[in-house]
Amino acid sequence: MRLVLDHLTACHPFWSLVANGVFSPGVHLVSGDVGSGKSTLALMMAGLLTPESGTVIRESIPQMMLSFQFPEFHITGLSVAEECRSWNLDPDAVIRSAGIDVAKETPSLSLSRGELKRLHLACVLARDYDLLLLDEPFSSLDCPGKEWVCRQMNKRAGGITVIFTHEQSIFPDIDHIWEIVGGELADCGDMPGAVVHWQHAPPLVKKLICTGRSPLALTPEGIREAACRTRG
Amino acid sequence: MQDPRIRLLCAFLLSFAAFASVTGAVAVFVWWLAFTPRWHSIRHRTALLATLVLFVIVAGVMTLAGSDGLSYLVRMIAILLVGTWVYAESCTGDFLSAGTWLFGTRIGFEAGMIAGMAMQMATGLSEDFRRIRIATGLKGQPWGICSIVPAGRILIHDALRRADETAEVLAMRGYRNGGTICPHFHTTLRDGLAGTCAAAALVLAYFPVSEFFILYR
Numbered sequence: 405m406r407l408v409l410d411h412l413t414a415c416h417p418f419w420s421l422v423a424n425g426v427f428s429p430g431v432h433l434v435s436g437d438v439g440s441g442k443s444t445l446a447l448m449m450a451g452l453l454t455p456e457s458g459t460v461i462r463e464s465i466p467q468m469m470l471s472f473q474f475p476e477f478h479i480t481g482l483s484v485a486e487e488c489r490s491w492n493l494d495p496d497a498v499i500r501s502a503g504i505d506v507a508k509e510t511p512s513l514s515l516s517r518g519e520l521k522r523l524h525l526a527c528v529l530a531r532d533y534d535l536l537l538l539d540e541p542f543s544s545l546d547c548p549g550k551e552w553v554c555r556q557m558n559k560r561a562g563g564i565t566v567i568f569t570h571e572q573s574i575f576p577d578i579d580h581i582w583e584i585v586g587g588e589l590a591d592c593g594d595m596p597g598a599v600v601h602w603q604h605a606p607p608l609v610k611k612l613i614c615t616g617r618s619p620l621a622l623t624p625e626g627i628r629e630a631a632c633r634t635r636g
Numbered sequence: 637m638q639d640p641r642i643r644l645l646c647a648f649l650l651s652f653a654a655f656a657s658v659t660g661a662v663a664v665f666v667w668w669l670a671f672t673p674r675w676h677s678i679r680h681r682t683a684l685l686a687t688l689v690l691f692v693i694v695a696g697v698m699t700l701a702g703s704d705g706l707s708y709l710v711r712m713i714a715i716l717l718v719g720t721w722v723y724a725e726s727c728t729g730d731f732l733s734a735g736t737w738l739f740g741t742r743i744g745f746e747a748g749m750i751a752g753m754a755m756q757m758a759t760g761l762s763e764d765f766r767r768i769r770i771a772t773g774l775k776g777q778p779w780g781i782c783s784i785v786p787a788g789r790i791l792i793h794d795a796l797r798r799a800d801e802t803a804e805v806l807a808m809r810g811y812r813n814g815g816t817i818c819p820h821f822h823t824t825l826r827d828g829l830a831g832t833c834a835a836a837a838l839v840l841a842y843f844p845v846s847e848f849f850i851l852y853r
Contacts, residue, residue, distance in 0.1 A: 452770050469774055476794055477764065478771040480786050490775060513793045 405429055405464040405534060407449060407564055409589070412458035414444050421445060423458075423589035431557065431576060432566045433622075435604040436584030442568040445589065446470060446539045449566065462535065465564070469533040473540035475524035479512050484523065487512045491527040502526035503552060517544040522552065529556040535564045542571045550574040554623070572606040575622035596620040637671070637830060639823040640730035641737060646671075646834040647722045653834075653841035654714035658707050660841025661714035667837050668717045671830040677724040680762055687716060726755055733819030742814035749815070753802065760798075761791055 407427040414421045421441040427449075436442050447453035449460055450470040462468070472478065481487030485508035488495035495508045502522040506515060515523065521544045528536070541557075542550045554576035557565060567576070581598035583590050592598040599609055599618055612619055612630045619630035637643045650667060653660035668674070678684055691712045699705030735748020768787045772779055 447770075450774075470770075472767055472771060474767075474794075476790050477767045478775070479790060480772060480775065480777060480783075482786075490777070513789065 405564065407465065407535060407566075408461040408463070409449070410459045410461060412445075412448060412460065413456045414441060414448060414453075415456050416441065416444070420587050421584065421589070422587060423448075425582065425589060425591050427564050427566060427580075429562055429564050430579035431560075432564070432580045432582060433575065433578045434566060434568045434582045434584070434589070435570060435602070436568075437604075438570060440584040441587075442570075442584060443473065443539050445584070446537045446566070446568050450535075450537055465534045467533045468535040468537070469528055469531070470537040471524065471528050471539060471541065473543055475517070475520045475544075476513070478524050478527075479520070481512055484508055484510050484512050484515070487523065488527060491531065493527055493530055498523065498526050498530060501530065501556075518546065518549060521545055522549060525553055525556065529553075529560065532561075533563060535566075536560070537566050537568070539568045540570075541567060542569055542574065547574065551624070558623075570604070574624065577626075578622045595622070637725055637827050639821050639827045640726070640734045641821060642823065642827045642831045643722060643725060643730070644734050646831055647718055649831075649834040649838045650718045651715055653838040654711050654718065656838075656841040657844075658710050659844060660837060661711045663837035663840045664714040664718060667830075667833055668714075668721065671826075671833065672721045672725075677721045679720070679724050683762065684716065684720060688713070691716070723755070723758070728752070728756070731755065732817060733821070736817045737819050737821070741816055745815045745817065746813055753799075757795060757798065761795065764791060764794060 405428075409423045409425050409427075412421075412423040414423075419439065419441055421444065423445060434442060434445065444453065447470070448455050450468060451460060451462070452470065479487055481490045484499065484506055485495040488498040488508075491498075499506065499508065502519075502525075504515070504519045504522055506519065512520070512523070525538075525541060528538075538557075541553055545553065550571070551574060554574060557567075557576040567578075578595055580594050581592040581602050583592060583602060583604045585603055590601075590603075592601040596618060599605055599622075600613060602609070605613070608627065608631075609619060609622070612627070617630045617633045619626045621627075621629075637646070646667075650664045654664040691709055695705035695709035695712075697705070698708055729752065731751035732745065732748035735744040735746075735751065738744050739747060765787060768790055769779055769783075772783055772787070777783070
């Protein structure tokens with residue numbers, strides 16, 4: 405199972421993007437500035453947007469899902485229960501997993517953006533997709549919400565997970581880092597070595613690298629371990 | 637067309653002309669052929685086609701009910717063409733400039749700003765609609781007539797929320813009403829000609845051609 409980006413290009417009036425790379429099973433982080441083309445790249449990787457040139461090759465990926473930044477786009481059910489059933493999931497289990505305090509009969513669009521995001525991500529992460537593309541999964545979430553998403557992502561068994569985000573504080577257990585720099589998708593490599601080449605690294609991670617305590621993982625535990633590590 | 641004032645004036649005149657009579661609608665169509673980039677001015681052809689289908693259905697129902705469905709269809713198509721042309725030609729700030737020039741810095745500014753925001757939202761809505769359609773497909777649900785209702789619900793909900801948020805932001809920044817802007821317009825000879833012809837189309841719509849030639853009989 406792998407996803408190959410073969411000389412992919414996308415053009416926009418204000419930016420352009422060139423992408424090359426192979427995405428193997430694991431959790432991939434694609435970082436980049438706002439407006440650098442992350443969402444466009446996600447759409448092209450999902451095969452929902454035709455690139456200007458190049459191809460996307462999906463090998464042994466029968467099941468794929470792209471989660472948009474705005475959860476409203478995915479809502480088709482009038483109530484929370486209907487929405488869960490539209491994903492073929494048990495409403496009680498999803499509500500419990502999402503950790504939101506709402507009744508099943510609550511109109512789905514009456515939820516706050518944060519609650520809706522949690523509900524949507526709980527539905528998406530409850531299913532086993534071979535390729536899961538998450539566009540800004542941390543937006544609209546508070547810190548406990550972000551930590552909850554990370555825990556759910558870490559539970560995923562197998563498959564390729566690609567997170568497109570400019571998040572700078574809380575991450576799941578990342579296996580591989582990519583970033584969009586100067587209109588090009590750069591491969592920073594596998595963790596833990598990738599952080600050294602990562603230009604969009606959070607300030608705390610950069611500080612740790614400068615002091616010779618490069619984190620082994622980007623999880624809160626990994627960062628804490630690096631910060632507490634004794635230099636010897 | 638360079639001048640947004642003449643563009644808006646043409647839109648009003650042509651809409652009235654098309655709505656008034658079939659002759660007016662035909663005149664509007666001729667005007668559309670002469671002064672617009674024609675098919676290139678249609679940005680969202682699928683949306684236009686969907687609206688056309690809706691008009692055909694209504695016209696069919698009207699015909700079955702004994703009304704003049706064909707006349708309705710011709711007139712509505714002409715209005716639709718004018719609308720798509722105005723939408724395609726509009727640039728950011730056009731409505732604000734034209735509104736302020738026409739009605740002043742208080743009511744004009746406010747009306748122009750609202751119109752400008754509405755146009756911006758219309759552009760966003762088409763992109764949102766595309767995303768909703770993709771998301772529905774990703775869920776494995778077929779896209780059809782039944783999908784229009786939930787999609788419309790989300791679009792309306794989002795539009796209302798954005799409007800609410802915009803209003804709050806404006807209030808937070810201390811906006812009450814009105815504002816100052818020094819609009820600058822560039823008028824070409826073609827703009828003037830298009831405006832004159834639009835006025836002629838309106839005259840033609842209300843006074844049939846036979847009325848002009850009766851003196852020569």
